[in-house]
Amino acid sequence: MHKRFDSAAIEKKWQEIWAEQKLYEVGERDTSKEKEYVLVELPYPSGNLHIGHWHAFAVPDIYVRFLRMSGKQVIYPMGFDAFGLPAENAAIKRNINPREWTESNIEFMKGQLQSMGASFSWDKTASTIDPNYYKWTQWMFTKFFENDLAYRGEAIVNWDPVDNTVIANEQVLADGTSERSGAVVEKKVMPQWMLRITKYADRLIDDLDNLDWPEPIKEAQRRWIGRSEGAEIDFKLSTGDTVTVFTTRPDTLFGATYMVLAPEHALVKQNKDKITNWDTVESYVKEAAKKDEQDRLNDTKEKTGVKLEGITATNPANNEEIPVYIADYVLASYGTGAIMAVPAHDERDGAFANKYNIKTVSVVYPVTGIPQENPEFRESIVAIVHNPKNDLYATINWKDPQKTLFVGGGIDSGESPEQAAVREIREETPCEHLELVSKTTTIEHSYFAHSKNVARKISAIGLLFTLTSSEETAQALEVDEADQFHFEWKDAQTIERELDDELHKTVWNMLVKKEVFTSTGKLMNSGEFNGMDSEEAKEAITKKVGGRMTSTYRMRDWSVGRQRYWGVPIPIVYDPEGKAHVVPEEHLPWLLPEDVDHKPTGEAPLAKSKELKERTEKIFGKGWTPEVETMDAFVDSSWYFLRYIDNQNDSAPVSTEAQKDWMPIDLYFGGAEHTTMHLLYSRFWQKALYDLKLVAHEEPYQRRINRGLILGPDGNKMSKSKGNVIDPDEQVKLVGGDSVKMYLAFMGPYGETANYPWDMGGIAGIRRFLEKVNGLHEHLADTEPESVTKQLHKTIAKLNDDIPVFKFNTAISAMMVFVNLAEKEGLSKESYRTFLTLLAPFATHLSEELWEQAGNTTSIHREPFPEANKELVKDDEVTIGVQINGKHRGEITIAPDASETIALVAAKADAQLAEKLGASEPKKVIYVPGRILNIII
């Protein structure tokens, strides 16, 4: 029966009692239980919690409580990631100290967190601005510095002109603006504090394989790191310099008809004197630099560049002299900043060569590109052949020779390709039927090998070489002189129209339309490598020209220095010669000075601190100066989960004992936005610590679950300007924390990255459900119908199934079904108690209140989670669908394990079904017990 309740009073009452009893503190590790470390991303104290925080923290609490009631010792910590630009900017706006602002926010947010009624392990908390925390952040940085993982290097950095600081690559959005301020990011070359994350690139990719993470997140990290396997190859310039290029396609080296340097490439300036068109070159270089600074949105289709007159390079594969260009489509910061350009097999090079009329040479032709699962098609491919004497190309289709295409020829003689080809053929074989036996002597290697071990020698069409499509060696195969082929000549348009399979289309596009073919295949026009498979040729050609197989990465080192105030001071001091030294452990924490006007001017605020300067000289001596940059806040959050589990430790960031107790993190709930930032940084950090023997695990997070976004009621992302922001405090006031939490859990499955719009009616429905639960005791009876007991056990089973896989929505739905039934049929006191414990992880306050009202003196949250009685979960009877000829025509109710005979009898007993079935005997019966009966007549 529906019965209202005062959620505010109940929730406040229990929150206080729980706090007083320290009900959710974890304390020491209890080894009689299995441990479970459930982590949620610690909040940034921006002022107040938004509804997304509820979704992030309150909903996983259901899972945490379920585990705890199921007998595990669960740690579910909460803390604050409190350094960083937003707090500093907010403080500047309000003209107060960032520390004051942040700390007051933390206090306020703690109250909000309490209103969730979640079981946070408050004895295991941490705050990144606590000197006892950042002492260890600094300490680890010094270890990194000593081990060459942190270094000061020149780098092209992203400069945010509004926040007046450098930001990381990961913080630059796709449109070239800053993730922080929204300003257009500029490129600057500056000395930077960097962390050598690239050293870990391979491990960061490879170790993903062992993690229980959603595959899309892993894939996003792999792509972000962007490992490219290829080769470095040296090209000699006519100036005597050597240019190293990076390429993923060394197999196409014979097709490298020019070379491109990035405009910023050092050799450009160095050879100023030898470049005869230096003025043009110089202005292009300047233009390119400006373009880079403006924005990277400039459409990437239009390629520009300038030829370096007076300089050539030598292609090491064929010793041909090739021109050298500079072009801004080659990036200075990727690979070696120089490329070998292969216009036939790279789209960008193709576009560039087309524009500047550079020679194009095809060196790879396709053999695949055909669906693997279509063997019939594969068999039909035979080869592409080329006669360099007359530039005639042909593709031969073995199964159906009529599909053979001839392309090219006679380009220089003014003949059309068709005319030339026909002439060629006629001259060689003056008959209509081209017999595929030796008629000419120009052919050296011209074998076709059929996949069915039938070999034929083609020698009539003036083609220099052909390639086999099977493993059979050409020499071993016999010539069958009886075979004849008839080639039908068609004009180009007809041929194009009739192209009906992928290979032929590809070849046609490549050879006739001169489109760029980027796939791998087999080699041609490549000297001794002709006919070799691309993959094989990569190594072979690299080896021949003295190159090196290597990998390069999209990801750059992590720039961590910030020219701002509100962050962890980088614990480095400089001696009078300017050499960097770490601040020794006894002087840590290296405190953030207070005597600073932190307003951003572009100069680092710490440079203005007298106290910091004096401190440095006092400790290290006269002439020593402090580093004035602070650390990116992503550094702080790269290890917080380690501090949680040993937050009182004075002698180390975290003890090995605590790690043995709790690490690794069994489950990390979080948002998709951290995929390539926090999640990558902290994995790197953990690996670096691992190599320094400071942690026991190489990966911090065993399992990761990303949640979606809560949208406004209008289906849009919540924003103040749209006026669709849902304030959690207001909602809690309206319907209570239990309802807010349950509603967020009810919207949809949690483990998928789906976004759910907030629905005012929906949350009212949850509140209504809880009010029904509140009145449920009025339906108590001495005995209950078996249907109710059975439904209860089905519900128990459902919850035990659904909660571990985060399908809280269907779990709640099952409880609703039970309550609806129990209201109608009545329920026993025992069932009522059991139901309350089912509800406890969801409606933490109300279930506790009703539990107390039912006469219990200990907390419901100490109760074990119910287990279903398997006998009671089974149904005595089921209603199954009956199909006639596959169409649903009615239903019958029978025992779940009834025999086919019984099912048929039941179907015939049904008047409607009997009529449909008529008198005829069924042709076939498909009966799946408990599921379906399908009768074919």
Next chain:
RNA sequence: GCCGAAGUGGCGGAAUUGGUAGACGCGCACGACUCAAAAUCGUGUUCCGCAAGGAGUGAGGGUUCGAUUCCCUCCUUCGGCACCA
């Protein structure tokens, strides 16, 4: 452009070793209670059709006794990356 995820009533969603499509909730309609409204309770609610019946899980095709589920082709939406050699 490339990579990834997803398309089911008016809405959020449920159902996959292939077996009654639309659980549960919202919304809506009608009824009860009320002077009235709200709240609450009851009934109904995929679409077309008075009905019998038919159609139906983004579109089209295929496999199957049977497809939201498996296969092929395509479309749309969302997310990520984007001159990365």
